Each structure stands twice: as C-alpha cells, then as structure tokens.
Amino acid sequence: MNIIDTIFKFNGGIKADTKKSVSTVRPIKKIKMPKQLILPLRQHVGKVAKLKVNIGEKVLKGQLLAEADGNVSAAIHAPTSGTVASLEKQLIPHPSGLPDYCVTLIPDGKDTWVEKKPINWKKIDRKETIKKISESGIVGLGGATFPTHLKLNNNNEVKTLIVNAAECEPYITCDDMLMREKSAELIEGIRLALHLLGAQNAIIGIEDNKPEAIEKLALLIKNDANISIKIVPTIYPSGDAKRLIYLITGIQIAKGKRSTEYGMQMFNVATIIALYKFIHCGEPSITRIITITGKVRTPNNYEVLFGTPLSDLIIDAGGKASQNGSFIMGGPMMGYKLPSVNVPVTKAMNCVIDAEPEMIENNNPVLPCIRCAKCAEACPVNLQPQELFWFSQSNQFEKAENYNLFDCIECGCCSYVCPSNIPLVQYYRYAKSEIISDRYAKEEADIARERNDFRLERLQREKEERAKKIAERKANTSSDEKSKVIDEKRKAITEALERVKQEGVSEKND
Amino acid sequence: MLTSVLVVLFLALLIGSILGFSSIKFKVDGDPIIDKIDSILPQTQCGQCSYPGCKPYATAIAKGEADINQCPPGGEDGVRKLAELMGVEYKPLNEEHGAIKPKSIAIIDEDTCIGCTLCIQACPVDAILGSAKHMHTIIEKECTGCELCLPPCPVDCIDMIAIQENTENWKWKYPVFNIKNQKQRVSH
Known part of the structure; x- marks a missing residue:
C-alpha cells in the first residue's frame, strides 16, 4: 500500500462549507420501480444516439435502445424490461429548459435481463475489449459525459491512471458513498482500466474529507504495489482534471494539450465501476448513484435507473416535488437550475439539490466591479477574471479569447469571492457560447462560399463547352444544310407553340 | 569624393535590386482586401445587396462602388465589422435592401413539387437535389436561406422555415437582473 502525502498546491481555489455529511449517514438506497422511464437520446457529449427499436416493441433489461452514431457518441440501453411507449420531445435536464427527443419505456415489473455477456478481458486483445466498450453506453459519470471508449483508445502511451475520487464540490457525496460501499469493485475496475490503457500504475486522488472511503480502499490495496492513494486537501476545485493532476504529480498540462500527451489518463x-460492471457482469450503463440533498427531510444517495423521474426521488427523500421548487443539478458552484422537477435522471446527473430560492436567485445587489482582483487570487487556472468580465460584458469577444477565456473551467470561485456579487461565470458562459456560435456560422459560411465558387466554375465550364460544341457544328455543316436545319427547327417550334396554345385554350375551357 | 559617390551608387543598386526582386517574388495575387471583406459577409449569396453574390459585393465595396450597409443577412454586426475593416463610420442597414430576418432554411413541399428543376437552377450553393419530373428536396445542411428558389417555383411549393432554438444551438444568455429587487436592497 502506498499513501503519498506530498502534494503540489495550485493557486487560488476556495474553502467552502462542504455540507457533505448530511447525505452520508444513510447507505445507498434504491426506490421501487417507477411507472415510466424517460430516456433522452442525448445524454452524452457528441452525436445523438440512433433509435434501434420500434414503438410498441417489448424490450428486455439491458437491451440496446439506441446505438452510438459514429465514434463520438454513446449507446442507450433499456434500464428495465418493458414496452417502448413513445419517442417524443420531452423536458430534459438542460440549462435551456428546452425539450429534446426522449424514449418512454413502460416497465413490466419483471425486470428480466437480456442475456448477459461478460468479457474475458484477460484472454482477448485489449483493442477488441475497447471496441466492445464502445457499445456499452458508458460515459464519464463525473458529469462531463464524454464517451469512455474514446478515452481508452488513444495514440499516446499512458503510464499512469489517475482515479478522480476528489469530489470537491460541496453537497455531492455520490462518489464518496460509492467508494465506501463498492470499494472492492472499484479496485478490480482500476486493475481492469490499467490493463485497457496499458498503464503501469494507478493513483487514486481523494480529498481528505473522506476518511472512511480512504480507509476501505487502503485496506484493499495493501498488497498491491501498482495502486496508490494520494490524499489531497479539501480545496475546491481539486476535482478538476488538470488541478488534480497538478496536485498529485506537480505536472501542469499546457494549454491545448491533453493529459495523455504527458502519459496520464483520468x-x-x-466510470470505473461502470466499466467493471460491463466487463465482469456484462451489464451496460443503465444505473448511477445520485445524491439528493438540500431541503429534503432525509438527504440520501440513491442507486437509480436512468430515466427515473426526479420527482420520485425527491418525494422519497421527503421533499416537495412542486413546480415552484428550485432544484439545482450538480453542485452549488457549477450546477444549474433545472427547468422543472419533472425531468428524468440522466447519465450526467450526479446530484440534485432541493434548494432555497436564495441559493439560485442572486438577491444581493450586483454592484460595479471595483477591480479588487479577489477573483484573480481565487482563480485556480491563473486567469484574470476581472479582465474577462470586462471584455465579456462589453461583447469584446476577441479580446476575451486573447485573455484565454476558453481555459476557464467555470468553477465559480471568482463569483463566490466577488464582493460586488457579480455573476462572473454567467458572463463567461455567455461569451463562450457567442464565440462558439460565431465559429460555427463562419464554418457554414466557408462551406457556402466553396459551394458557390464551385457552382460558378461549373456554369462557366458548361458555357465554354457549349460554345465549343456550337463552333464545331458550325464548322462541320455547310451553309445550305445549315439553313435547312434551321428551317426544320423553326417549323418544329411553331408547331409546338400552336399545340401549346390549343392545349391552353382547352384547359381554360375545362 | 569619388568613393563616397561609388558607395552610394552601389547601395542604391543593391537595395533597388532587392526591392525589385522581392516585388516579383512576393507578389500578392488578387486583392487581399476583397477576400477580407468576403470573409465578413455571411455567404448566403442571396443578392439582396443588388450584386449577384457575396464576392461581387465585396469587390464593389473594395472599389468604393457599394456602401457597407447593404447586407441584411450579415446584420448590424456585419456592418460594424465592415466599418471597422474599411475604416469608415458605422451606419444602420439600408432598408431598401431588405429587413433582418431570423435565419431560415427552405423546405420543399414534396407532394406539391412537380419536378420542374427551376429551383435547382436558381440555388447558388447547389443545395437542391432532384431531376426533371421527379420530386426535389433541399439539403438542409447546405441551405443558406437566400430565398432565391422562391420566385422561380411555378407551384409555390417552397416555404422558408425559421430555425428553431433547440438544445444543440441554444446559447447562454446575457445575465440580466431584476432592477426592482436590486434597488430595494441598495436602499436598505
């Protein structure tokens, strides 16, 4: 066993009241089968999954409902056995509050599994295994929902697997509870992931506020020289990928580079437990652990099927699933307000806070920026948030980009410390989405320009070819023949005109 | 005296030949300003500016024949960018060239289409697929929403549909605050 103590502290970050203990007193709970499951077809980064079943079809638990469309996409499986009732636009957990396509599944209550196909990963080639994983629907369950098979399949040699167990955001405890209750699966999963990555050693990066989980994991890896634990201090946002890598290894990942270029993958x-379940048990990604906390009477962690209505969980935890409630998905720092409590649980949903309205509505007056630079001190990415704010609020996007707007991880530390209560991150998100849509428009314009250029070129070419043909024919036919041909043509045209006229008359008469 | 004249003469010849060489070697083909203007224009190729496409309009602006406010699809933002590039004052869009509309794409009512191919000939970006006496359809991804296919259609089977906001093209909004709320708190 290895517990490493030396850490490399990053600049900034905040120490907030974590409010985690309320939801860790009870074990992970399951609720009874909901009346219906609503499965959005886009629960991941990348292309929308393609529906593979018909409406009205009976499906078994774990059966493929929608397959990945291309490489950057993820499949969706039936979380239980039942009937596919519909495919229609429904409200999904998305900051826009706009509906998106969802499959509705009515459970039959039998929960019958499709034939499970565990994979003997030690026997077959790892490329083969990774290919199978691309059909598993597994995405990054920390909240980023990036398809996992893409992270396993990379061209760089990976030496170190870093297991992100930091869970730095306040309120969220789903990873903590998962480690306490499924530590054996996690360690097995880490061994599996090491094999798939071709990596030698794994480091579990965990915040010091999870002593129980650390103890359990330490016991399991006592005799394993390849897996070590690194305890990091509780400073938000230690769970951000680049921050955690720096905390553990002291390596800073440069702008625009990936951790795999430095021989690390996170x-x-x-996600690791989902991989374990898929390979060892043949179970695709159909459940996750979610923290329900905040105002509810008994904050708790639940193991739920994807598609479970959030309102069922809120009611089970002793909360009010009312439309007027304020529910935050994710943590208080990076999360967003859900459009309604009537949304399904998705792959990205790690935590829902039944929040006091004050937590969302910024009731403190927003005052002008006094350039105190507290935000710059708090920024864990070493950006200049006050400058970014200035450029974003005045729509000077190019300048904002020059100040590395896209390196901002939207952690919210700047907004948290701002004495003027400026919702800084909201400005950054606004600026980022404006820039991204501009880029997209530019790409589209470039395609249109290319197509227009090609069309003009084609028209020009056709014109030239026609001119050439006419010239050739002119040269070939003598003037006598020519006049004959022209006479014939004229005759044909007048005949045709007569015909059209007559037809037109008869049509009018009709 | 003679040496200094020779030195100056030699330097003049040397520098002259370097300049002459580089003016041939590094000659810029085409007019870069036209391309710069063209890259700001939205490439709808709609002709609302009264020129037959974005490139001809860009050429006209570069020559000083056209004004910078004749492109409704580019919007106010486009005029602002053109003003900055050309070093002239911003001016509001000229309404003679049409109003700003939300970005739309054309949709062919496939039941009504008679397959006359007139819209195919009108489309500046070859975004319509079909052949004589067969149903036509729009390649949505390629459509710039220029509306040039509408007038030639003899059966009026083409409609412009504004692009709706969905979870894919949705953008974070500019932060807004409730002023009433704000004032109350400040006055306390």
Whole structure:
C-alpha cells in the first residue's frame, strides 16, 4: 500500500462549507420501480444516439435502445424490461429548459435481463475489449459525459491512471458513498482500466474529507504495489482534471494539450465501476448513484435507473416535488437550475439539490466591479477574471479569447469571492457560447462560399463547352444544310407553340 | 569624393535590386482586401445587396462602388465589422435592401413539387437535389436561406422555415437582473 502525502498546491481555489455529511449517514438506497422511464437520446457529449427499436416493441433489461452514431457518441440501453411507449420531445435536464427527443419505456415489473455477456478481458486483445466498450453506453459519470471508449483508445502511451475520487464540490457525496460501499469493485475496475490503457500504475486522488472511503480502499490495496492513494486537501476545485493532476504529480498540462500527451489518463470512480460492471457482469450503463440533498427531510444517495423521474426521488427523500421548487443539478458552484422537477435522471446527473430560492436567485445587489482582483487570487487556472468580465460584458469577444477565456473551467470561485456579487461565470458562459456560435456560422459560411465558387466554375465550364460544341457544328455543316436545319427547327417550334396554345385554350375551357 | 559617390551608387543598386526582386517574388495575387471583406459577409449569396453574390459585393465595396450597409443577412454586426475593416463610420442597414430576418432554411413541399428543376437552377450553393419530373428536396445542411428558389417555383411549393432554438444551438444568455429587487436592497 502506498499513501503519498506530498502534494503540489495550485493557486487560488476556495474553502467552502462542504455540507457533505448530511447525505452520508444513510447507505445507498434504491426506490421501487417507477411507472415510466424517460430516456433522452442525448445524454452524452457528441452525436445523438440512433433509435434501434420500434414503438410498441417489448424490450428486455439491458437491451440496446439506441446505438452510438459514429465514434463520438454513446449507446442507450433499456434500464428495465418493458414496452417502448413513445419517442417524443420531452423536458430534459438542460440549462435551456428546452425539450429534446426522449424514449418512454413502460416497465413490466419483471425486470428480466437480456442475456448477459461478460468479457474475458484477460484472454482477448485489449483493442477488441475497447471496441466492445464502445457499445456499452458508458460515459464519464463525473458529469462531463464524454464517451469512455474514446478515452481508452488513444495514440499516446499512458503510464499512469489517475482515479478522480476528489469530489470537491460541496453537497455531492455520490462518489464518496460509492467508494465506501463498492470499494472492492472499484479496485478490480482500476486493475481492469490499467490493463485497457496499458498503464503501469494507478493513483487514486481523494480529498481528505473522506476518511472512511480512504480507509476501505487502503485496506484493499495493501498488497498491491501498482495502486496508490494520494490524499489531497479539501480545496475546491481539486476535482478538476488538470488541478488534480497538478496536485498529485506537480505536472501542469499546457494549454491545448491533453493529459495523455504527458502519459496520464483520468477516470472518475463511478466510470470505473461502470466499466467493471460491463466487463465482469456484462451489464451496460443503465444505473448511477445520485445524491439528493438540500431541503429534503432525509438527504440520501440513491442507486437509480436512468430515466427515473426526479420527482420520485425527491418525494422519497421527503421533499416537495412542486413546480415552484428550485432544484439545482450538480453542485452549488457549477450546477444549474433545472427547468422543472419533472425531468428524468440522466447519465450526467450526479446530484440534485432541493434548494432555497436564495441559493439560485442572486438577491444581493450586483454592484460595479471595483477591480479588487479577489477573483484573480481565487482563480485556480491563473486567469484574470476581472479582465474577462470586462471584455465579456462589453461583447469584446476577441479580446476575451486573447485573455484565454476558453481555459476557464467555470468553477465559480471568482463569483463566490466577488464582493460586488457579480455573476462572473454567467458572463463567461455567455461569451463562450457567442464565440462558439460565431465559429460555427463562419464554418457554414466557408462551406457556402466553396459551394458557390464551385457552382460558378461549373456554369462557366458548361458555357465554354457549349460554345465549343456550337463552333464545331458550325464548322462541320455547310451553309445550305445549315439553313435547312434551321428551317426544320423553326417549323418544329411553331408547331409546338400552336399545340401549346390549343392545349391552353382547352384547359381554360375545362 | 569619388568613393563616397561609388558607395552610394552601389547601395542604391543593391537595395533597388532587392526591392525589385522581392516585388516579383512576393507578389500578392488578387486583392487581399476583397477576400477580407468576403470573409465578413455571411455567404448566403442571396443578392439582396443588388450584386449577384457575396464576392461581387465585396469587390464593389473594395472599389468604393457599394456602401457597407447593404447586407441584411450579415446584420448590424456585419456592418460594424465592415466599418471597422474599411475604416469608415458605422451606419444602420439600408432598408431598401431588405429587413433582418431570423435565419431560415427552405423546405420543399414534396407532394406539391412537380419536378420542374427551376429551383435547382436558381440555388447558388447547389443545395437542391432532384431531376426533371421527379420530386426535389433541399439539403438542409447546405441551405443558406437566400430565398432565391422562391420566385422561380411555378407551384409555390417552397416555404422558408425559421430555425428553431433547440438544445444543440441554444446559447447562454446575457445575465440580466431584476432592477426592482436590486434597488430595494441598495436602499436598505
């Protein structure tokens, strides 16, 4: 066993009241089968999954409902056995509050599994295994929902697997509870992930506020020289990938580079357990652990099927699933307000806070920026948030980009410390999405320009070819023949005109 | 005296030949300003500016024949960018060239289409697929929303549909605050 103590502290970050203990007193709970499951077809980064079943079809638990469309996409499986009732636009957990396509599944209550196909990963080639994983629907369960098979399949040689167990955001405890209750699966999963990555050693990066989980994991890896634990201090946002890598290894990942270029790859604990379940048990990604906390009477962690209505969980935890409630998905720092409590649980949903309205509505007056630079001190990415704010609020996007707007991880530390209560991150998100849509428009314009250029070129070519043909024919036919041909043509045209006229008359008469 | 004249003469010849060489070697083909203007224009190729496409309009602006406010699809933002590039004052869009509309794409009512191919000939970006006496359809991804296919259609089977906001093209909004709320708190 290895517990490493030396850490490399990053600049900034905040120490907030974590409010985690309320939801860790009870074990992970399951609720009874909901009346219906609503499965959005886009629960991941990348292309929308393609529906593979018909409406009205009976499906078994774990059966493929929608397959990945291309490489950057993820499949969706039936979380239980039942009937596919519909495919329609429904409200999904998305900051826009706009509906998106969802499959509705009515459970039959039998929960019958499709034939499970565990994979003997030690026997077959690892490329083969990774290919199978691309059909598993597993995405990063820390909240980023990036398809996992893409992270396993990379061209760089990976030496170290970093297991992200930091869970730095306040309120969220789903990874903590998962590590306490499924530590054996996690360690097995880490061994599996090491094999798939071709990596030698794994480091579990965990915040010091999870002593129980650390103890359990330490016991399991006592005799394993390849897996070590690194305890990091509880400073938000230690769970951000680049921050955690720096905390553990002291290596800073440069702008625009990936951690794999430095021989490292990172997975969240929940993702590793999902991998374990898929390979060892043949179970695709159909459940996750979610923290329900905040105002509810009994804050708790639940193991839920994807598609479970959030309102069922809120009611079970002793909360009010009312439309007027304020529910935050994710943590208080990076999360967003859900459009309604009537949304399904998705792959990205790690935590829902039944929040006091004050937590969302910024009731403190927003005052002008006094350039105190507290935000710059708090920024864990070493950006200049006050400058970014200035450029974003005045729509000077190019300048904002020059100040590395896209390196901002939207952790919210700047907004948290701002004495003027400026919602800084909201400005950055606004600026980022404006820039991204501009880029997209530019790409589209470039395609249109290219197509227009090609069309003009084609028209020009056709014109030239026609001119050439006419010239050739002119040269070939003598003037006598020519006049004959022209006469014939004229005759044909007048005949045709007569015909059209007559037809037109008869049509009018009709 | 003679040496200094020779030195100056030699330097003049040397520098002259370097300049002459580089003016041939590094000659810029085409007019870069036209391309710069063209890259700001939205490439709808709609002709609302009264020129037959974005490139001809860009050429006209570069020559000083056209004004910078004749492109409704580019919007106010486009005029602002053109003003900055050309070093002239911003001016509001000229309404003679049409109003700003939300970005739309054309949709062919496939039941009504008679397959006359007139819209195919009108489309500046070859975004319509079909052949004589067969149903036509729009390649949505390629459509710039220029509306040039509408007038030639003899059966009026083409409609412009504004692009709706969905979870894919949705953008974070500019932060807004409740002023009433704010004032109350400040006055306390």
